[in-house]
Amino acid sequence: MPLPIETHVDRTVRASYRELQHLSDDDLMEHLRLSHDDALTVLFDRYHRLVLAIALKILRDRGEAEDLVQDVFLNLHQTVARFESARVLLKGGSFQMAYRRSYNRRQYLATRAFYSTQEVEQLIKTRLRVSITES
Numbered sequence: 001m002p003l004p005i006e007t008h009v010d011r012t013v014r015a016s017y018r019e020l021q022h023l024s025d026d027d028l029m030e031h032l033r034l035s036h037d038d039a040l041t042v043l044f045d046r047y048h049r050l051v052l053a054i055a056l057k058i059l060r061d062r063g064e065a066e067d068l069v070q071d072v073f074l075n076l077h078q079t080v081a082r083f084e085s086a087r088v089l090l091k092g093g094s095f096q097m098a099y100r101r102s103y104n105r106r107q108y109l110a111t112r113a114f115y116s117t118q119e120v121e122q123l124i125k126t127r128l129r130v131s132i133t134e135s
Contacts, residue, residue, distance in 0.1 A: 017041060032080045040077050048073070051098045058102035059109075068105060072098050 017038045020028060025046075031039035051072050055065035075097065 015039075021045075029080060032077065040073065043076070044073050050095065054095060054098045055102045058099070058106050061109075061114075064105060064109065065102070068098065068101055071101060 014036055015023075015031060015038070020031060020036070020038050020042045023031070023042070025043070028039045028043055032043070048069055051069050052065055055068040056062065059065045059068065
């Protein structure tokens with residue numbers, strides 16, 4: 001039997017992860033405001049793939065993109081009290097933040113020649129594989 005979906009958050013009851021999974025984003029944000037950390041886990045499960053996709057398209061490096069995803073959700077946890085509605089933060093704000101931070105991180109890495117170094121390393125690995133197979 002499915003759990004009922006809450007229309008308001010009882011401030012005295014700490015919901016389980018399973019119960020939180022059935023809540024709306026607005027209700028999850030309210031739980032997060034009340035320091036129910038499992039609410040962040042549910043939000044992460046819902047949205048991390050989209051944030052990762054944005055970061056990967058811009059950064060073109062999985063490790064950097066995964067770090068950025070963690071940064072975005074950590075920032076969500078730290079700034080949740082400033083936002084009235086989950087729609088503002090989750091539907092637009094987090095994705096704009098992911099885009100902005102990805103773009104800024106890409107510029108930072110480019111100024112430090114991260115991408116050119118990475119390309120050289122990939123070229124060396126490819127050459128080594130070719131040399132080994134030719135021997």
